[in-house]
Amino acid sequence: xxxxxxxxxxxxxxxxxxxxxxxxxxxxxxxxxxxxxxxxxxxxxxxxxxxxxxxxxxxxxxxxxxxxxxxxxxxxxxxxxxxxxxxxxxxxxxxxxxxxxxxxxxxxxxxxxxxxxxxxxxxxxxxxxxxxxxxxxxxxxxxxxxxxxxxxxxxxxxxxxxxxxxxxxxxxxxxxxxxxxxxxxxxxxxxxxxxxxxxxxxxxxxxxxxxxxxxxxxxxxxxxxxxxxxxxxxxxxxxxxxxxxxxxxxxxxxxxxxxxxxxxxxxxxxxxxxxxxxxxxxxxxxxxxxxxxxxxxxxxxxxxxxxxxxxxxxxxxxxxxxxxxxxxxxxxxxx
Numbered sequence: 548x549x550x551x552x553x554x555x556x557x558x559x560x561x562x563x564x565x566x567x568x569x570x571x572x573x574x575x576x577x578x579x580x581x582x583x584x585x586x587x588x589x590x591x592x593x594x595x596x597x598x599x600x601x602x603x604x605x606x607x608x609x610x611x612x613x614x615x616x617x618x619x620x621x622x623x624x625x626x627x628x629x630x631x632x633x634x635x636x637x638x639x640x641x642x643x644x645x646x647x648x649x650x651x652x653x654x655x656x657x658x659x660x661x662x663x664x665x666x667x668x669x670x671x672x673x674x675x676x677x678x679x680x681x682x683x684x685x686x687x688x689x690x691x692x693x694x695x696x697x698x699x700x701x702x703x704x705x706x707x708x709x710x711x712x713x714x715x716x717x718x719x720x721x722x723x724x725x726x727x728x729x730x731x732x733x734x735x736x737x738x739x740x741x742x743x744x745x746x747x748x749x750x751x752x753x754x755x756x757x758x759x760x761x762x763x764x765x766x767x768x769x770x771x772x773x774x775x776x777x778x779x780x781x782x783x784x785x786x787x788x789x790x791x792x793x794x795x796x797x798x799x800x801x802x803x804x805x806x807x808x809x810x811x812x813x814x815x816x817x818x819x820x821x822x823x824x825x826x827x828x829x830x831x832x833x834x835x836x837x838x839x840x841x842x843x844x845x846x847x848x849x850x851x852x853x854x855x856x857x858x859x860x861x862x863x864x865x866x867x868x869x870x871x872x873x874x875x876x877x878x879x880x881x882x
Contacts, residue, residue, distance in 0.1 A: 548583065548591055552576050555635050565726050567701075575628040591636050596646045599629070603650065619653040626652055657829055662790035664800040669694055672786040681748050682765060686778060688737075688744040689762055692718070693779070693797040695737035697818050699724065700772050700794040707759040708745070713738045720820065729820050802830045 552573075559569050582602060588594060606622045617625075630647045637645035664672075673694075676687040692703060702720045710719040711733070718733045733741075745761070754767035762770050770778075779793040790796065802815050816827040 548580050548589065551591055551636060551641060552580065552632070555632050558635060559631075563726065565722070565724075571624065572628040572631065575625045576632055578625060579629055591633070591642050594633070594646055596649065599647055599650050602626075602629075603653075607653075620655045622653045623655055626650065660792075660795075660799040660803075660829075662792050662796060662799075663803050664788070664790065664796060666804060668786070668788050668790075669797070669800060672782050672788065675786050676782055678785075681751070684740070684748050685744050685752075685762065686782060688740040689775070690779065690782065690797065691737040691740045692733070693794055694801055695734040696731045697798045697801040698731065699798065699820075700775055703762065703794070704770055704772055704775060706761040708761055709759060711738075711741060711761065713742050723820050725822065727820060727822075729817070731818050731820075799830070802827070806830055 555576075556569055556573055559572060560566075579602065582605065583589070583594070588598065603622075603626060606617055606625060609617055611617070630650055630652075633642070633645050633647040636642045637648075673687060673690055676683045676690065679686065689703065692698070692706075696718050698718070698720055702723050705721065706718070710721060712718070713733075716733050716735060716738055718731050720729050720731060723729060741761075749761075749763060752763040752765065752767050758769070760769040762775075764770050764774060776793045779797075783790070783793065783796070792799075798819070802819060805815055806812065812827055812830070813824070815830065816824055819827060821827045
């Protein structure tokens with residue numbers, strides 16, 4: 548099957564799928580081929596629907612080194628490339644029929660973010676970056692960018708000097724998830740820290756020839772995603788905040804806090820780059836402050852007793868009557 552996989556991956560890249568998607572397909576198919584080789588299945592024509600069902604059950608019963616099972620999301624991620632592979636084989640007439648056409652994928656339930664930072668917690672993280680000298684200025688600019696724009700980790704890693712318009716307060720994400728470009732707003736405070744890093748710190752880090760990457764490692768190389776994760780985690784831990792997560796934590800927090808402050812969910816969708824509104828709607832479930840306020844005002848157990856309500860209603864009517872009389876007197880005096 549390996550020659551077919553090579554051609555399938557070439558086709559995937561040729562039709563414009565992202566490099567990450569091609570890499571993900573390659574890993575999943577190599578795992579599947581290794582499983583097939585153990586069972587003396589070497590040709591695409593040898594694969595039937597019952598065999599694919601056996602592989603699906605294999606993923607369900609598989610246990611990692613620590614004894615934990617694969618999550619349903621991981622199982623789904625390993626099966627989707629197989630369905631795509633056999634669909635391509637059938638379309639290219641390498642096999643007579645597609646055995647994966649009716650393969651059922653594990654259902655993945657939408658889960659809430661594991662943790663959300665409050666506005667005060669974000670400020671604590673930002674303030675303690677300044678304890679680390681010049682590199683602290685770089686780290687402050689990085690976290691300010693994550694918090695202000697809500698961009699993903701790889702989107703920040705790929706930023707260049709020309710993607711950030713500090714004068715107009717915008718940031719261009721080029722070939723984000725799904726190879727989609729989008730422009731997002733960037734707050735004034737984030738712009739100031741990026742400008743300070745760009746003018747004061749970056750020139751001392753850059754190694755010629757300068758490829759224009761905005762955020763650099765102390766060695767002068769572009770930041771890699773794992774290094775960026777470690778950097779952000781270090782500052783979260785140093786601030787004494789015991790919440791899991793790193794770069795994506797600021798993305799979740801930005802969306803939730805903006806919804807708390809009255810932002811329309813459609814604008815949040817545009818900033819985050821979600822293709823479907825249902826993906827963004829998960830943040831309405833963690834934006835709890837307004838829901839608590841409505842609950843306190845309307846739930847019978849959370850309201851005052853009936854006598855107090857009656858007294859309050861009488862007081863409200865008295866205040867309203869007094870206000871109307873005062874307004875009438877003012878109009879008479881003006882006349």
